[in-house]
Amino acid sequence: MSENPSLRETERDVALNGPLESVSLSGLGTGPALIVLGAVHGNENCGPNAIRRAMAACRSGELLIRRGDVTFVPVANPKAYLQQTREGDRNLNRDLREKPAPVDYEDRIGNRLCALLRRHDVLLDVHSFRSEGEPFVFFGPENNQGTLEAFRHAEAEGALAACLGTGIAIHGWLENYARLLAARARIGLPAVAISEGYGTTEYIRFSGGYGVTLECGSHDDPASTEVGYAAIVNTLAHLGLTDGPRPERRPQTVIHVVDIIVCEAEGDRLEGSWRTGDAVAAGALIARRANGEPVTAPCPGYIIFPHAAAKPGEGICHFGVASARRI
Numbered sequence: 001m002s003e004n005p006s007l008r009e010t011e012r013d014v015a016l017n018g019p020l021e022s023v024s025l026s027g028l029g030t031g032p033a034l035i036v037l038g039a040v041h042g043n044e045n046c047g048p049n050a051i052r053r054a055m056a057a058c059r060s061g062e063l064l065i066r067r068g069d070v071t072f073v074p075v076a077n078p079k080a081y082l083q084q085t086r087e088g089d090r091n092l093n094r095d096l097r098e099k100p101a102p103v104d105y106e107d108r109i110g111n112r113l114c115a116l117l118r119r120h121d122v123l124l125d126v127h128s129f130r131s132e133g134e135p136f137v138f139f140g141p142e143n144n145q146g147t148l149e150a151f152r153h154a155e156a157e158g159a160l161a162a163c164l165g166t167g168i169a170i171h172g173w174l175e176n177y178a179r180l181l182a183a184r185a186r187i188g189l190p191a192v193a194i195s196e197g198y199g200t201t202e203y204i205r206f207s208g209g210y211g212v213t214l215e216c217g218s219h220d221d222p223a224s225t226e227v228g229y230a231a232i233v234n235t236l237a238h239l240g241l242t243d244g245p246r247p248e249r250r251p252q253t254v255i256h257v258v259d260i261i262v263c264e265a266e267g268d269r270l271e272g273s274w275r276t277g278d279a280v281a282a283g284a285l286i287a288r289r290a291n292g293e294p295v296t297a298p299c300p301g302y303i304i305f306p307h308a309a310a311k312p313g314e315g316i317c318h319f320g321v322a323s324a325r326r327i
């Protein structure tokens with residue numbers, strides 16, 4: 001089909017200028033409103049694949065929605081998905097908020113996405129990652145009334161995170177993003193507000209709900225679609241939208257990300273072939289500065305999102321420690 005230039009042009013026009021597709025099913029009984037997002041990053045195909053499979057299962061009755069509402073957004077970023085790139089014009093999962101005067105593609109999509117998120121109570125955002133490693137879930141802060149991310153659904157969010165089927169749960173994203181921004185300022189990159197670190201889960205917490213980011217494993221791992229689909233099935237059962245036994249809470253390795261090693265100059269690089277979730281001993285060599293200076297683990301911990309090709313201003317990897325939180 002795609003050899004035909006006019007069809008290819010139409011496909012492109014739909015992706016760049018077409019609507020944001022969402023499909024909602026309303027159960028006949030009352031229950032919470034769940035939204036499931038895929039392809040917030042366009043090269044993470046496990047989300048669209050898992051969500052389309054779940055949509056078909058809902059229509060066939062294999063997954064019968066009896067209560068509440070579920071909205072599926074298989075492709076949250078159609079431009080990036082068409083291109084099979086992480087971003088269209090920019091990262092949709094940053095600085096996500098309503099913008100009355102949108103300036104780029106993600107601003108326009110973000111306005112529609114924020115409106116959708118506001119209408120829902122719970123978010124499952126399905127992603128995959130560049131490096132190798134076990135699937136894991138990002139969840140949010142403890143209940144608090146602070147200025148960074150006020151929140152009151154920590155218990156419900158933790159319970160959701162623990163039943164998706166993964167065994168690693170990570171928190172501390174926004175505080176760590178502030179560390180990244182501080183490092184960028186140190187090397188003279190333009191200052192940006194902390195709202196840069198706000199993505200889909202931060203937005204739904206802001207609008208009164210809760211949500212988690214599921215990282216289904218490596219982009220290219222076909223198993224990532226299975227991880228995503230199992231998590232959707234578990235979420236529907238956990239929230240009572242479908243019947244059947246509630247999924248068990250898996251024991252979690254809970255990791256608090258407490259630092260980010262930032263590439264501050266050309267030549268700063270990762271040392272070794274780390275995978276996301278790898279445990280490291282105190283003193284282990286993680287990275288090396290361009291001048292040869294080693295960067296070592298300050299205490300026992302974990303490597304998250306190692307990025308061998310990080311450029312100045314990007315994270316070489318996040319560093320986490322065993323968390324005192326239990327979910």
Ligand SMILES: [Zn+2]
Nearest residue numbers: 041044127128
């Ligand atoms: Zn992603």
